[in-house]
Amino acid sequence: MSAATESFFRSRWVEPPAGVEELDPARLAPGFRAAGVACGLKAGGGTDLGIVVCEGDEVSSSMLLTRNAAAAAPIRVCREQCNAGLLRAAVVNSGNANAATGEQGYSDALAMRDGAASALGLEPETVAVAETGVIGVPLDIESVRNGIESAAAALLETGGEDFAAAICTTDRWPKRCTVSLDGVTVSAQAKGAGMMEPGFATLLGFVQTDAVVPDPEGALRAATAASFERISVDGQMSTNDMLMLQATGASGRELPAGLLEAIMVQLALEVVADGEGATRVGRVDVAGAATAEEAERVARSIANSPLVKTALFGRDPNWGRIAQAAGMALAGEELDELGPAEIDAEDLSSEAPEAELSVALGRGDSAWHMYFSDLTYDYVKLNAEYTT
Amino acid sequence: MSAATESFFRSRWVEPPAGVEELDPARLAPGFRAAGVACGLKAGGGTDLGIVVCEGDEVSSSMLLTRNAAAAAPIRVCREQCNAGLLRAAVVNSGNANAATGEQGYSDALAMRDGAASALGLEPETVAVAETGVIGVPLDIESVRNGIESAAAALLETGGEDFAAAICTTDRWPKRCTVSLDGVTVSAQAKGAGMMEPGFATLLGFVQTDAVVPDPEGALRAATAASFERISVDGQMSTNDMLMLQATGASGRELPAGLLEAIMVQLALEVVADGEGATRVGRVDVAGAATAEEAERVARSIANSPLVKTALFGRDPNWGRIAQAAGMALAGEELDELGPAEIDAEDLSSEAPEAELSVALGRGDSAWHMYFSDLTYDYVKLNAEYTT
Numbered sequence A, B: 001m002s003a004a005t006e007s008f009f010r011s012r013w014v015e016p017p018a019g020v021e022e023l024d025p026a027r028l029a030p031g032f033r034a035a036g037v038a039c040g041l042k043a044g045g046g047t048d049l050g051i052v053v054c055e056g057d058e059v060s061s062s063m064l065l066t067r068n069a070a071a072a073a074p075i076r077v078c079r080e081q082c083n084a085g086l087l088r089a090a091v092v093n094s095g096n097a098n099a100a101t102g103e104q105g106y107s108d109a110l111a112m113r114d115g116a117a118s119a120l121g122l123e124p125e126t127v128a129v130a131e132t133g134v135i136g137v138p139l140d141i142e143s144v145r146n147g148i149e150s151a152a153a154a155l156l157e158t159g160g161e162d163f164a165a166a167i168c169t170t171d172r173w174p175k176r177c178t179v180s181l182d183g184v185t186v187s188a189q190a191k192g193a194g195m196m197e198p199g200f201a202t203l204l205g206f207v208q209t210d211a212v213v214p215d216p217e218g219a220l221r222a223a224t225a226a227s228f229e230r231i232s233v234d235g236q237m238s239t240n241d242m243l244m245l246q247a248t249g250a251s252g253r254e255l256p257a258g259l260l261e262a263i264m265v266q267l268a269l270e271v272v273a274d275g276e277g278a279t280r281v282g283r284v285d286v287a288g289a290a291t292a293e294e295a296e297r298v299a300r301s302i303a304n305s306p307l308v309k310t311a312l313f314g315r316d317p318n319w320g321r322i323a324q325a326a327g328m329a330l331a332g333e334e335l336d337e338l339g340p341a342e343i344d345a346e347d348l349s350s351e352a353p354e355a356e357l358s359v360a361l362g363r364g365d366s367a368w369h370m371y372f373s374d375l376t377y378d379y380v381k382l383n384a385e386y387t388t
Helices: A073-081 A102-120 A141-152 A160-166 A216-226 A259-273 A292-304 A306-314 A319-329 A377-385 B073-081 B102-120 B141-152 B160-166 B216-225 B259-273 B292-304 B306-314 B319-329 B377-385
Strands: A021-023 A032-037 A049-054 A060-065 A089-096 A127-134 A175-181 A184-191 A204-209 A242-247 A281-289 A354-360 A366-373 B021-023 B032-037 B049-054 B060-065 B089-096 B127-134 B175-181 B184-191 B204-209 B242-247 B281-289 B354-360 B366-373
Touching: A032 A141, A032 A160, A049 A102, A049 A141, A049 A160, A049 A204, A060 A073, A060 A216, A073 A102, A073 A127, A073 A242, A089 A102, A089 A141, A089 A160, A102 A127, A102 A141, A127 A242, A160 A175, A160 A184, A175 A259, A184 A259, A204 A259, A216 A242, A216 A259, A259 A281, A259 A366, A281 A292, A281 A306, A292 A306, A292 A319, A292 A354, A292 A366, A306 A319, A306 A366, A306 B377, A319 A354, A377 B306, A377 B377, B032 B141, B032 B160, B049 B102, B049 B141, B049 B160, B049 B204, B060 B073, B060 B216, B073 B102, B073 B127, B073 B242, B089 B102, B089 B141, B089 B160, B102 B127, B102 B141, B127 B242, B160 B175, B160 B184, B175 B259, B184 B259, B204 B259, B216 B242, B216 B259, B259 B281, B259 B366, B281 B292, B281 B306, B292 B306, B292 B319, B292 B354, B292 B366, B306 B319, B306 B366, B319 B354
Parallel strands: A089 A127, A204 A242, A281 A354, B089 B127, B204 B242, B281 B354
Antiparallel strands: A021 A175, A032 A049, A049 A089, A060 A242, A175 A184, A184 A204, A281 A366, B021 B175, B032 B049, B049 B089, B060 B242, B175 B184, B184 B204, B281 B366
16 A cells, blocks of 8 residues: 555545545645755654645634643643644644653743744744654754744645655655545645554644635544544554644635545555554454444454454454454453354455454444554564664 | 473562472372373374362362353353352363354353263262363364363372363463462462453463362452453453362361462463563553552553563663553543653663563552563464464
């Protein structure tokens, strides 16, 4: 799934609305500019500071932040010091998560946000701040300040690629798109990799559109529930998850039905496919649960089982491990025995990069599905041999 | 931790009662006999069928069974057809878990139990049955019947080693001991490896003693709460977990305080140390929690984090990953930021096979601890390259 020349909507599990056109992902939705520059946070000099900004002041927005109780400084600044409904811009760095950095970290995140607001000529509370990278290391705020000046001077309507690069950490490829349909354009950028079972946002994700979005929070929550809330790389909720939607309304048209969801599901699948060490993506469909909550609990148990994840890697159609994980999720309850009649695991043995599993619990009419990556030697290598 | 010549009580986290004497683990507690034979379930002809029996009819016993809702046939037989308080014997096979095997599996487990009762001349409900190995494969009941005949004819007072070998699967070394103190003898055998975060028992564990145990269920539950309920190899609750205590009372003395717990904690640590692919054992101590449940939730989140487990493997004192896992366990709550002042992760970088982590949450006075193995290349290899 890594070839940049492929269609953006390349997963068999995503069906974009009919007639959607894919544009150059460097070109943002009309009314937005972005930039990505190298400011020295990443060893090796990679692009590590990005800004995305809405040019006009007619913007409606929303933002979802991690529920991790050890949330990073930028999450706390967003929660306490930003107007989520009126966000004009976001400033982002990779290479340092500014998490578990105490009071100094909070004031650094605030200084970063205020520096961007000043450079862009915006009210501070209309600028969001996001950071990703190593935890527990003080932020080099001087480098960040210099990066902000450079990025603010480099903003382009075609800055989408540079911005997408600036938010990546251990990602193997950028996750971004620009699509249009029915007179509306949407551009989006995300990053993922590890520490990835979002509470209600992925590590970092940004969506820009010229559509009219009357309820940006409702729209973002609904699309997130179908996408970033249904993925797991390693079952770990990050300290820095953030997802943001900005809409100018300049097109005068509403978002075509299903478009935001299709974009976000594809981006979420890119994050899973590019999970640390991942070689394959699995989808598990749980049906016949007594409640939707039960279906989700069983699906998460299967998706996070290291035994199922190694079976996905090893192409082993091992339905016994799926039965075990389902039974663990329902511990203490009575469950009819699960066997090959109720569990379809054959796809695990296919050569395809995407594999689909299904479980029929026979307890009711509720269903749920989610996406997950495999557990590989490279996951161990990435996390045992390098400090992240 | 694999040298059979070492002391049984070899973990730095186990302090056996003063004066305890370690005996030959082949020799069972007085009044018990056991055997282990090869009946053909294990490819390669390894020992795979065991029987342990109390010679006299003065026995009090208790049994703890997995809470996994997809419990295997032998668990269902034990639950429905055995008298947990009056167990004279257990018959066990390795090589096949007889799990997810439907009605045939249930009747096979029952036939195995009844066959052992008949061979031993015991009432069927006084014989427990346990099985461990591959899930979802029909049991070769004829081989099991032959094995029962051979084992029943081979029962010895010195059969502890053979019995311990008969219950092993991917274990790299047997886990067993015979110890005496204050005129009481206790022998015990356990096995572990993968699919290991017991609900309230390890995969398989057996304890025999000539002590007077007035409340065997209370005694077993208390010792299990301090041992097998505090370990995780891969966070996976098995379909076949079972733990059993038999006491004859023939010594006329009660169990010395702390002895059963010390034995079971050491056995549980052996199971962790011999977890699939494991090279190191970690202990995490969580203090300052608002409630004991909260302390346990945080400890389990840390112990099961693949990021912490790979850091244990890689000897990376990465306290940021511990902060993240703690924050994930407390998602949605307010938590003071956790940093090096609250988290001690230095031991991760030591050369020792046992590493100790601690976290002070600063939310109250409750504490909890648990033990876990590291996540290694060999864990992936064992579970990706072989069907288990």
